[in-house]
Amino acid sequence: MSQPQILPAWYRSSEHYVDIEYEAIFKHSWLFACLTLELEGKAHYGVRLGNTELLLQLDEEGHPRAFLNVCTHRHAKLCEPGQHKGPVRCPYHSWVFNKQGIPTGIPSKQCFPQVVAAPEQYRLAEFACEVVGQFIFVRLSPEGPGLREYLGNQYAFLERASQGMNGVLDEFQEDVAANWKVVIENSLEGYHVPAVHTRTFGEIDGMSREAQAPIFFLDDPLHSHLEHAAEPDWVARFARTERKIGQWPWRFEHYTHHLIFPNLTITSFMGYSFHVQRFDPFTTDKTRVHSRTVGVCLSNSTEVGAKMMERIYADGHTFTRKVFAEDGDICRKVQAGLEQATRPAVLGVGIEDRVAHFHQAYVRCLPKASQNNEHLAPAKHELQNV
The missing domain is CATH 3.90.380.10 (Naphthalene 1,2-dioxygenase Alpha Subunit; Chain A, domain 1)
Structure with a gap:
């Protein structure tokens, strides 16, 4: 028989998921987000990957872009999961963001001279995003292999x-x-x-x-x-x-x-x-x-x-x-x-x-050190009859 390597504790430990799995797997892997055909036209798409809320849209050249689903004004969530027609518009104060995640529509813009002067500085936080065929992937970590190498x-x-x-x-x-x-x-x-x-x-x-x-x-x-x-x-x-x-x-x-x-x-x-x-x-x-x-x-x-x-x-x-x-x-x-x-x-x-x-x-x-954590490492009786 094949020897399993995932321990029972790793299926039930919240600490393991938050501190280890999310950081080592969901943050550094390329995660499938949605299909290109779901972003055609003036659509954008909300999705939760790991513990991170994202919105995706195609830029003017048709390349997918992935942004943090948080308004740079006062931190409202910009959209719910799924497909949405039209531009990205904050539900709180109606700030509108363009295809590059830059705020371009600001009600009472005279009250925000710093944003009007340098809107690029208030761009939505962006993540690595690549596409193969119809499949769009996001990598939450700023560093890592390209999509082709990963796949x-x-x-x-x-x-x-x-x-x-x-x-x-x-x-x-x-x-x-x-x-x-x-x-x-x-x-x-x-x-x-x-x-x-x-x-x-x-x-x-x-x-x-x-x-x-x-x-x-x-x-x-x-x-x-x-x-x-x-x-x-x-x-x-x-x-x-x-x-x-x-x-x-x-x-x-x-x-x-x-x-x-x-x-x-x-x-x-x-x-x-x-x-x-x-x-x-x-x-x-x-x-x-x-x-x-x-x-x-x-x-x-x-x-x-x-x-x-x-x-x-x-x-x-x-x-x-x-x-x-x-x-x-x-x-x-x-x-x-x-x-x-x-x-x-x-x-x-x-x-x-x-x-x-x-x-x-x-x-x-997984990092090797995580497998040696006392609260997650297998007890002696867990290793019997393996």
């Missing part, structure tokens, strides 16, 4: 997956009563499927039941993904409908699940849509999951094919919510167990390799 082999995947993305088909946000690591780990393994998902994944059609499926890709030190081949007969039946459905930019014959460490997963079956989930830790035992289903352009689609895809998408939305409810319930039970746990988990070889890989990535990011 490694996932950079090319995000570029290709973005081809043809044309809108959010379905979206929801819900809280899960569990530590963010519990929710991530649950998404990385299929070992729980027979027990937890008997009414969803247990009945799904089209997935290969061959012993060699799925295939794990664990060569990157932080990120991982899997590919699970589609059942050949199902693919053959599906192919007969494609002349009605049309073609899409990236067609593949498998299900894929990607973890972009630490807060993003992307899944797709055959590439006709992508399920994008961001995991936002709020407390040690609460994680907000932001789920989007993103559609892609279909060319040469017939009217019958368009209706077929509408049905496929609708069924997919229903399926996603059912799976989410099942996973949320089991994650809550795992967190309840972790509140009492003393020994590290037991990870099976092969079937839970992606969980083990996540543990390794997590520990890689």
Whole structure:
């Protein structure tokens, strides 16, 4: 069996999250924030990453910019989470900020001569922000690797997956009563499927039941993904409908699940849509999951094919919510167990390799000194039977 490296105390300690996890992981990693298509036009977007409230918008050249979601006048929060139309306007005194975060609209501006004289000095605090394809990432730390270096082999995947993305088909946000690591780990393994998902994944059609499926890709030190081949007969039946459905930019014959460490997963079956989930830790035992289903352009689609895809998408939305409810319930039970746990988990070889890989990535990011803190270090009885 694989030896776990994340200790039970690290799933329940508020001090560990605030003093160690946030600083070492959420502040120094590139965090997925939103999609470029959500910022098109005169839109801006509010998001909470780690413990930091941000707003994002595209500048005049179409480059994403990420700012602290705090007015430089008297510190009001500028916008709530999600998409907002129009320019950034403070709800308290109606200060307006331009695409560079500079205050350009100030009521009674004669009362603020210092701001009028040098508005750039009152620019919103800004963070590193880069984009690959449709995916916008933010790094809260002023120093660190560039996005391409950080993403490694996932950079090319995000570029290709973005081809043809044309809108959010379905979206929801819900809280899960569990530590963010519990929710991530649950998404990385299929070992729980027979027990937890008997009414969803247990009945799904089209997935290969061959012993060699799925295939794990664990060569990157932080990120991982899997590919699970589609059942050949199902693919053959599906192919007969494609002349009605049309073609899409990236067609593949498998299900894929990607973890972009630490807060993003992307899944797709055959590439006709992508399920994008961001995991936002709020407390040690609460994680907000932001789920989007993103559609892609279909060319040469017939009217019958368009209706077929509408049905496929609708069924997919229903399926996603059912799976989410099942996973949320089991994650809550795992967190309840972790509140009492003393020994590290037991990870099976092969079937839970992606969980083990996540543990390794997590520990890689922590400062070595944090693993020696007396209040978090494992007691002798926690190391028994590992």
